[in-house]
Amino acid sequence: MSTPLILDLPAGEHEICLCGRSKQEPYCDGSHQGSRSTPRKVVLQAAARVAICTCRKTASAPYCDGSHE
Ligand code: FES
Incomplete structure (x- = not known):
């Protein structure tokens, strides 16, 4: 089972691989x-902790929506 990748991202633009x-x-x-x-x-707009999907089942890419469970 894949679990989300928890990242502390700074404010700004980030390109997440899909x-x-x-x-x-x-x-x-x-x-x-x-x-x-x-x-x-x-x-x-501000630094934030985000959960990035690693199982590629999410409907909210690039964020984890719990579909890996
Ligand atoms: S390397 Fe660009 S989307 Fe994967």
């Missing part, structure tokens, strides 16, 4: 080029 190819997961490194996947942009 394709599973990135070597810098959970961040997009451009490895999705040539696939149908694109990263999900997360914009935070």
